[in-house]
Amino acid sequence: MYKYDEFDSRLVTERAEQFRRQVKRRLSGELSEDQFKPLRLMNGLYLQLHAYMLRVNVPYGMLSSTQMRKLAHIARKYDRGYGHFTTRQNIQYNWIQLEQVPDLLAELAQVEMHAIQSSGNCIRNVTSDQYAGVAADELEDPRVWCEIIRQWSTLHPEFSFLPRKFKIAVTGSPNDRAAVQVHDIGLRMHRNDDGQAGFEVIVGGGQGRTPHIGKTIREWLEPEHLLSYLEAILRVYNQDGRRDNMYKSRIKILVHEIGADTFRELVETEWAELRDSELRLPQSEIDRISACFAPPDYPRRADAKTLLDSQAAARPDFAAWLHSNIAEHKVPGYAIVNISLKSLAAPPGDMTAKQMVAAADLADEYGFGELRVNHRQNLVLPDVPQEQLLELWQKLNTHGLGTANIGHVSDIVACPGLDYCSLANARSIPIAQEINARFQDLDRVHDIGELSINISGCMNACGHHHVGNIGILGVDKKGKEYYQFTLGGSSGRDAALGERTGRGFPAAEAVDAVESIIATYLRLRASDERFVDTYRRVGMEPFQEALYGAA
Amino acid sequence: MLSLMPQIVIANSLADGFVVFLTASNGWSSRVRDATVAHDDADAEVLLRSAKAAAENNLVIDPYLIAVELKGDAPEPTEYREYIRVFGPSVAIPSGQ
Numbered sequence: 001m002y003k004y005d006e007f008d009s010r011l012v013t014e015r016a017e018q019f020r021r022q023v024k025r026r027l028s029g030e031l032s033e034d035q036f037k038p039l040r041l042m043n044g045l046y047l048q049l050h051a052y053m054l055r056v057n058v059p060y061g062m063l064s065s066t067q068m069r070k071l072a073h074i075a076r077k078y079d080r081g082y083g084h085f086t087t088r089q090n091i092q093y094n095w096i097q098l099e100q101v102p103d104l105l106a107e108l109a110q111v112e113m114h115a116i117q118s119s120g121n122c123i124r125n126v127t128s129d130q131y132a133g134v135a136a137d138e139l140e141d142p143r144v145w146c147e148i149i150r151q152w153s154t155l156h157p158e159f160s161f162l163p164r165k166f167k168i169a170v171t172g173s174p175n176d177r178a179a180v181q182v183h184d185i186g187l188r189m190h191r192n193d194d195g196q197a198g199f200e201v202i203v204g205g206g207q208g209r210t211p212h213i214g215k216t217i218r219e220w221l222e223p224e225h226l227l228s229y230l231e232a233i234l235r236v237y238n239q240d241g242r243r244d245n246m247y248k249s250r251i252k253i254l255v256h257e258i259g260a261d262t263f264r265e266l267v268e269t270e271w272a273e274l275r276d277s278e279l280r281l282p283q284s285e286i287d288r289i290s291a292c293f294a295p296p297d298y299p300r301r302a303d304a305k306t307l308l309d310s311q312a313a314a315r316p317d318f319a320a321w322l323h324s325n326i327a328e329h330k331v332p333g334y335a336i337v338n339i340s341l342k343s344l345a346a347p348p349g350d351m352t353a354k355q356m357v358a359a360a361d362l363a364d365e366y367g368f369g370e371l372r373v374n375h376r377q378n379l380v381l382p383d384v385p386q387e388q389l390l391e392l393w394q395k396l397n398t399h400g401l402g403t404a405n406i407g408h409v410s411d412i413v414a415c416p417g418l419d420y421c422s423l424a425n426a427r428s429i430p431i432a433q434e435i436n437a438r439f440q441d442l443d444r445v446h447d448i449g450e451l452s453i454n455i456s457g458c459m460n461a462c463g464h465h466h467v468g469n470i471g472i473l474g475v476d477k478k479g480k481e482y483y484q485f486t487l488g489g490s491s492g493r494d495a496a497l498g499e500r501t502g503r504g505f506p507a508a509e510a511v512d513a514v515e516s517i518i519a520t521y522l523r524l525r526a527s528d529e530r531f532v533d534t535y536r537r538v539g540m541e542p543f544q545e546a547l548y549g550a551a
Numbered sequence: 552m553l554s555l556m557p558q559i560v561i562a563n564s565l566a567d568g569f570v571v572f573l574t575a576s577n578g579w580s581s582r583v584r585d586a587t588v589a590h591d592d593a594d595a596e597v598l599l600r601s602a603k604a605a606a607e608n609n610l611v612i613d614p615y616l617i618a619v620e621l622k623g624d625a626p627e628p629t630e631y632r633e634y635i636r637v638f639g640p641s642v643a644i645p646s647g648q
Binding site: 026027028029032033047049050051052080081082095096097098099345346347350351352418419420427429430433479480481 | 563565566567568569570606608609612613630631632635636639640641642643644645646
């Protein structure tokens with residue numbers, strides 16, 4: 001993991017102290033709410049439906065067990081004993097008291113964490129592949145580049161007042177698990193014809209009320225030019241992005257309005273000035289950051305597949321968990337373990353302090369003290385010896401963390417919705433929980449196979465409903481909650497925006513609608529075809545027929 | 552619509568951020584049953600003015616009027632958004648495990 005240097009530590013500590021003084025001035029009445037609001041937002045502090053909400057950055061989803069224990073401590077000491085992991089690999093606390101925030105931030109700084117730039121019109125937390133550094137299919141570790149971007153973008157003076165927020169995602173694997181095509185900038189590592197690794201640069205993707213799949217403006221970028229090229233893009237956006245209407249201020253609107261070709265030309269012109277500036281990354285700097293992500297010293301282990309097969313044969317539940325929650329590790333004898341935060345017991349992504357401590361302890365016991373947060377609101381233990389999987393699974397189960405549903409129907413992504421969020425028009429969590437309750441039979445869940453359901457409680461699409469295989473959008477219709485459906489969305493390499501099925505359904509009928517969509521899929525699928533592939537093959541019509549009757 | 556309904560003033564307390572209600576003694580309470588109820592628009596305007604003064608004095612943030620029904624012990628908001636705001640999330644707070 002990246003360890004803070006003196007500069008990072010000072011910055012974070014001083015920022016926490018600065019905010020302490022600002023809070024003091026607010027509480028004394030020296031600052032009005034209008035004056036204070038931008039300051040608190042710069043530190044991740046929102047005012048939500050019930051209370052202040054603090055969003056803490058988890059840089060590209062990486063957590064040490066020490067940090068996780070601190071997050072648990074904060075949940076207990078400053079909140080109501082739980083936290084919510086978000087679709088941007090961060091954590092949010094829902095019941096934070098303003099007067100306690102300075103102490104909270106000081107505690108976070110002790111473990112190299114903060115909430116700077118987790119809100120506001122600036123470059124937000126860089127997100128990445130939750131399997132970074134351990135995935136069998138990986139070309140290069142994307143965290144090196146995430147960290148380089150993090151350092152460049154933190155308090156970047158030129159980009160502190162962008163037209164709107166700005167999100168960058170990086171994947172180092174051809175199987176995109178970081179949703180790079182639906183970010184303001186998506187970076188995808190791949191090899192050029194000479195076999196050299198570089199970045200495809202994708203710009204102008206995003207969700208919200210005007211969803212777009214990003215456009216590739218450069219097929220291959222030499223890594224040493226990463227920062228100068230990003231700077232050129234941000235400069236063009238900062239200069240030309242709309243500021244007259246917040247709903248039209250994201251870079252996707254600019255790219256869409258002027259066209260990707262014109263946008264590319266503007267960037268290339270800007271880049272010509274910047275490429276050989278001090279932003280050109282010296283190899284020594286790339287090496288310095290790479291060293292922080294050097295693989296741990298893996299004790300040699302034999303492949304344990306035969307052992308796992310025999311263990312699984314005796315325990316169908318364990319077999320199901322292995323099937324859905326384990327991903328292939330690059331080192332023989334090891335496995336990547338996904339911890340589902342989608343049990344029936346809590347809203348999607350929510351975790352109690354007790355569970356956080358348990359996960360941290362398991363990360364130490366069955367790995368190298370590391371955890372990851374993914375953008376589907378689950379956690380990952382990256383380095384588990386295969387022969388210890390059964391033991392780990394049993395322990396996870398005692399903490400309610402062993403749900404075998406990753407990538408399946410009950411692994412639902414949901415924003416906090418109207419239960420917590422002041423922007424929401426409808427609730428998300430109860431719909432997620434009802435769907436989850438309806439699909440509790442593991443055999444059925446696994447028979448349905450790979451399927452993503454994403455729920456947002458408003459047009460802002462924090463639940464990423466546009467890219468869910470089944471997307472659900474909550475709307476307010478004359479004072480009642482209604483749910484509109486989209487089908488066929490995907491955030492992977494085959495990224496696509498879902499298409500609307502038609503009129504929405506009242507809350508009481510929403511789960512039946514999901515059942516009906518899934519029954520249609522099961523009826524039409526060819527052998528082991530995934531939901532999204534069946535949808536792409538047969539189109540919308542049979543699903544509409546099931547939902548609304550024959551036209 | 553609003554004017555036909557009884558109304559109360561809702562806000563967030565500045566220091567802790569929690570939802571509070573304007574009371575008959577011009578104070579703020581976290582319990583909705585302590586809220587003072589305006590039965591017509593003129594009364595509601597008086598309440599809102601007093602609440603805005605409290606916001607100016609940095610006691611609360613963003614006070615506004617909500618329509619309520621008077622049934623049982625406490626006023627109940629008529630809109631579901633405000634209902635959730637008053638009574639808390641409609642889903643259980645994670646605990647235990």
